[in-house]
Amino acid sequence: MASSYELQCRECGKRYGNAPLSICDECFSPLEVQIDLDAAKKTVTREIIAQGPTNMWRYRALLPVAEKYVPRTPAGWTPLLKAPRLAERIGAKNLYLKNDAVCLPTLSFKDRVVAIALAAAQDFGFDTVGCSSTGNLANAVAAQAARLGLKAYILVPADLEAAKILNTQVYGANLIRIDGNYDHVNRLCSQIADRFRWGFVNVNLRPYYAEGSKTVGYEIAEQLGWRLPDNVVVPMAGGSLITKIRKAFKELVTLGLVEDKPVRFFGAQATGCSPIAKAVKSGVDHIEPQRPSTIARSLAIGNPADGVYAARAIRESGGWAEDVSDVEIVSAIQELAETEGIFTETAGGVTTAVTARLYAHGRIKPDELTVSCITGNGLKTTDVLQGKYEQSQAIRPRLTDFETYINEIKELNELVTGGVDVR
Numbered sequence: 001m002a003s004s005y006e007l008q009c010r011e012c013g014k015r016y017g018n019a020p021l022s023i024c025d026e027c028f029s030p031l032e033v034q035i036d037l038d039a040a041k042k043t044v045t046r047e048i049i050a051q052g053p054t055n056m057w058r059y060r061a062l063l064p065v066a067e068k069y070v071p072r073t074p075a076g077w078t079p080l081l082k083a084p085r086l087a088e089r090i091g092a093k094n095l096y097l098k099n100d101a102v103c104l105p106t107l108s109f110k111d112r113v114v115a116i117a118l119a120a121a122q123d124f125g126f127d128t129v130g131c132s133s134t135g136n137l138a139n140a141v142a143a144q145a146a147r148l149g150l151k152a153y154i155l156v157p158a159d160l161e162a163a164k165i166l167n168t169q170v171y172g173a174n175l176i177r178i179d180g181n182y183d184h185v186n187r188l189c190s191q192i193a194d195r196f197r198w199g200f201v202n203v204n205l206r207p208y209y210a211e212g213s214k215t216v217g218y219e220i221a222e223q224l225g226w227r228l229p230d231n232v233v234v235p236m237a238g239g240s241l242i243t244k245i246r247k248a249f250k251e252l253v254t255l256g257l258v259e260d261k262p263v264r265f266f267g268a269q270a271t272g273c274s275p276i277a278k279a280v281k282s283g284v285d286h287i288e289p290q291r292p293s294t295i296a297r298s299l300a301i302g303n304p305a306d307g308v309y310a311a312r313a314i315r316e317s318g319g320w321a322e323d324v325s326d327v328e329i330v331s332a333i334q335e336l337a338e339t340e341g342i343f344t345e346t347a348g349g350v351t352t353a354v355t356a357r358l359y360a361h362g363r364i365k366p367d368e369l370t371v372s373c374i375t376g377n378g379l380k381t382t383d384v385l386q387g388k389y390e391q392s393q394a395i396r397p398r399l400t401d402f403e404t405y406i407n408e409i410k411e412l413n414e415l416v417t418g419g420v421d422v423r
Contacts, residue, residue: 004036005064007207010309018064020124020204030305031207033064037254044255046226055104056112056215062251063116063215064208066123073118073144075111076215078103080223080371085339090356093366096229098220098373101344106143106167107377108136108345109241113212114144117201120208126199127151132189133202134182134237134298135164136345136376141201142173153198155185161297163380181292183303202238206305210240217248220371221258228258230368231319233266233355235347235375236276237299239310242267245373246313265314266363267321268354270294270346274323276304279311281321287311295326295384296346298376320363324353330384332356336374343378351375 007016011029022031044061052058056076065071079099087095100109114137121129130153131141138154145152152173156165157180168175178185186202193203201209221228228249234242242265252258269277272294275287287307292300304310314321324332329346332353337343344352355372358364395401 003061003063003065004039005033007031008034018123020120020126020199022204022206033207033211035062035064035251037251041255044257046222046257049222049257056115056212056219059215059218062218064211065116065119069119069123071115071119072147073105073111073115075104075115077219080220081340081342083340083372086336086352089335089339091359091366092355092364092370094369095355096224096369096371097340097342098216098371099342100216100373100375101342101348101377105147106136106139107380108140109213109216109373109375110136110140111144112215113137113209114140114201116212117141117199117205117209118144118148118150120205121150121199121201122148124199124205126197128153128196128198129201129205130154130189130192130198131201132156132182132186134300135160135380136298137202138168138173138175139164139171139380142168142171142175145173146171153192155189155192157181157185157297159297161381161383163382167380182301183289186301202305210244210306213241213244214248214251216241216373217245218252220245221249221252224369226258228252228261228263229371230262231264231266231364231370233268233351233358233370233372235299235351235373236267236269236307236310236321237301237304237347239267239276239304239306239308241373241375243306243309243313246317263317264319265317266319266354266358267310267314268351269321269323270296270299270329270350271323271325272296273300273302274321275302276307276310277321277323279307280314285311294329294346295381296329296350297381298345298347299350320358322354322357324350324357328353330388333378333385334388337378342374344374345376345378345381346384347376348374348378 009024012027055074057071083095128151158177193200253260273292289303329349333349336352
């Protein structure tokens with residue numbers, strides 16, 4: 001099934017059909033894909049969706065993809081996990097984790113958006129694609145471009161984590177490091193997109209790219225048994241993800257696939273780069289750009305493209321936004337791993353720490369059904385844990401040595417816990 005869709009200005013409503021455009025030429029506001037939901041009602045049912053593949057393409061009829069396109073990247077359909085041990089730690093009773101740390105092929109939710117962006121790139125005839133990125137997007141574009149046989153040029157800040165740089169280069173992409181922050185990189189990419197006939201996923205293909213985030217919302221609803229949660233906690237960089245999850249829920253309601261109910265949206269940022277959270281807390285309608293200074297580099301966008309819309313979505317839903325320090329981020333990464341066995345990158349540490357604070361401050365009630373979005377894998381940001389864990393001295397392969405080692409561990413635990421057995 002193919003969807004009927006076109007671009008429309010978010011503010012003045014001018015329609016553009018389908019083209020590699022992102023800005024309205026009338027009012028200079030961003031363009032957004034509008035799916036013909038009236039047409040979709042005739043073909044989209046729970047049963048038909050369930051018969052689809054176990055990946056994001058089960059929602060193809062609600063995505064901006066040409067009828068002739070043959071998907072080749074099985075992204076999405078990541079686990080929605082009940083999190084009882086983390087919930088007990090932070091005072092929750094009905095907490096779920098949407099775990100995109102295991103999203104294919106590059107272990108972040110960016111695989112979803114890139115799948116849609118590159119489908120659009122091929123439809124528009126681009127043989128070269130690119131992006132500005134804080135890491136995860138770079139990995140996803142490089143990997144999927146390789147699979148589709150497209151040339152890729154990836155521009156990143158020079159201080160990007162080494163693992164994310166390696167995870168881009170290994171796919172054969174042309175990686176260009178820029179002496180500046182993400183906002184400098186993104187500005188350069190906009191200029192390149194104007195000069196070269198390339199498809200930049202977060203510039204001239206941005207409206208299509210952003211629609212891929214809706215699949216997170218579709219999956220949450222379906223995995224909850226076709227119902228909506230009470231709350232969703234979402235990390236914010238450019239601000240698109242939180243708005244698209246909300247859009248997905250609204251589309252499902254319009255299609256009659258879920259019962260309508262209020263859903264509150266909560267945004268999570270790092271204190272070192274929190275322009276959207278600051279706007280929400282201040283109650284203002286504009287975003288004041290910031291110079292990023294945080295270990296959460298995947299969220300380090302000081303001038304977020306969708307910041308105004310993210311703040312608006314949060315306020316309209318009755319939600320809130322919080323920001324947390326680098327120390328809290330690292331602690332939350334460890335806590336999530338120790339309680340639920342999920343190793344997340346710094347963005348997931350931000351979401352986990354903010355989720356805990358929302359419960360602590362009473363903004364989320366313990367019994368409410370809450371979904372916290374984990375958007376990337378911890379293997380990409382292992383540098384933030386350097387020095388946190390000591391390597392024990394190797395012992396000889398003898399039982400007596402092992403028993404001695406165990407006794408030393410027990411004695412140490414007793415010293416730390418004051419004699420309480422923690423086994």
